[in-house]
Amino acid sequence: MRARGRIVAVLAHLVGGALILAGSVLVWATVVPADAPSVELDGTTVAPALAPVALTLGALGLALTIASPIVARVLAILGVAVVxxxxxxxxxxxxxxxxxIADAASAATGVTTLDAASTTTAAPALAVVGLVLALASAVWAFVTAPHWQRRQAQQRFERAESGLAWDALDDGEDPTASGRADERGTHDR
Incomplete structure (x- = not known):
């Protein structure tokens, strides 16, 4: 549960951000004026703030990979605010x-009052699904963060003694001093 809690939160943040980003760049509507070429309205035109929201949620998800439990809870609160x-x-x-849609049709034809046929897509629904997933991920991170394990880099490990001269140097000792000088002297004779 401990490792899975962090993994679920991170992946859900990333997938939610990706869905929002996909919903923000896909075509939302196509306008077909009578005497003009068709105009496609994508999410960046209709809802320009969705792409920064998606990127922020992705960054929060990546930050959760290294966050301590307390920082993870703060990031989860920020995630809820961004959602x-x-x-x-x-x-x-x-x-x-x-x-x-009416403004885009008017801009395409130059006529201020224009009724044009238009079709909409499911791209806004994709962004909604991403927002719901990101919200669920932020709540999940907030609830499970106290149970997450600390990162492995924060643990201390003691090394085993090998008896080599390098270990003596690491400990601040002179490996050629004391008993070793006597051993060298017997080998020279």
Whole structure:
């Protein structure tokens, strides 16, 4: 449970961020004016804040890989805040999607009052799924962080004595002093 808690939180943050990013770059709607070429509206045009939200959630997920339990809880709270910002932005943009489509059609044809046929895609739903997954991941990280194991690099290990001259040098001793000088003297004779 301990190692899996961190892994689940990190992967869910990364996958949620990837889904949001995919939803922010895919085509949301296609407008087909009568006497003009069709216009595709992607997520960066309709909801420009989703890409930074996605990248921030991915960075938070990567930060969870090295975070202590206390820092992980702080990152989880930041994750919830970022998801809230993204959800608010997405809801506002989806609510005004009809106006955005009409503005794009008017800009494509130069006519200010224009009714054009349009089709929408499921890209906003992909961003919603990513936001829900990121929110669940942040809550999971907050709940399970106290049970995460400390990183292996924080543990101390003692080395075994090998009896070599290098070990004596590491300990600050002169390996040629004392008993070793006597042994050398007997070998020279």
């Amino acid at each position: 809230g910002i993204g959800a608010t932005h997405l809801a506002q943009r989806v609510a005004t999607l009809g106006d955005t």
